[in-house]
Amino acid sequence: MTQPPNNSDEWYKDGLSFECSLCGNCCTGAPGFVWFNEQEADEMATILNIDAPTFLEKYAHKKFGRWTLNEVKNEKRQYDCVFLIDLPGGQRGCKLYKSRPTQCRTWPFWPENLKSSRTWKNAAKTCPGMRRVDANFYPVEDIRIILNQNEF
Numbered sequence: 632m633t634q635p636p637n638n639s640d641e642w643y644k645d646g647l648s649f650e651c652s653l654c655g656n657c658c659t660g661a662p663g664f665v666w667f668n669e670q671e672a673d674e675m676a677t678i679l680n681i682d683a684p685t686f687l688e689k690y691a692h693k694k695f696g697r698w699t700l701n702e703v704k705n706e707k708r709q710y711d712c713v714f715l716i717d718l719p720g721g722q723r724g725c726k727l728y729k730s731r732p733t734q735c736r737t738w739p740f741w742p743e744n745l746k747s748s749r750t751w752k753n754a755a756k757t758c759p760g761m762r763r764v765d766a767n768f769y770p771v772e773d774i775r776i777i778l779n780q781n782e783f
């Protein structure tokens with residue numbers, strides 16, 4: 632797990648803005664991992680109206696001893712999260728949005744993105760939600776709370 636920055640490293644002390652634009656970029660691309668715990672597996676299974684063992688068998692696999700969601704190779708040879716869906720108007724979203732794992736809920740306030748303004752800007756290149764002028768504002772207190780939710 633990447634360590635959250637110390638308070639003295641909080642270059643974002645004046646807060647940051649973010650609001651998802653439903654482009655789906657963070658749910659596709661190079662192969663990656665969406666880690667989740669047992670409770671999150673139960674919640675995702677409930678949304679799908681199946682039991683947790685069935686959920687794990689159909690939609691997940693173990694890597695490095697932990698559960699991660701499956702991916703599906705698309706026509707652009709990228710890897711979509713198994714729950715990425717097309718929405719009206721060309722947008723893309725999550726089939727399990729209300730029960731998505733913490734890793735997804737806490738994007739883009741991940742330790743690796745918050746290391747510096749440079750890493751934040753770098754992540755923003757592929758996430759238009761981090762560049763929106765009308766985005767929700769997150770004060771530093773909220774960012775700290777989100778950072779502490781990360782287990783991955």
Ligand code: SF4
Pocket residue numbers: 650651652653654655656657658738757758759760761
């Ligand atoms: S990349 Fe950013 S704007 Fe696009 S779906 Fe993910 S969070 Fe939303």
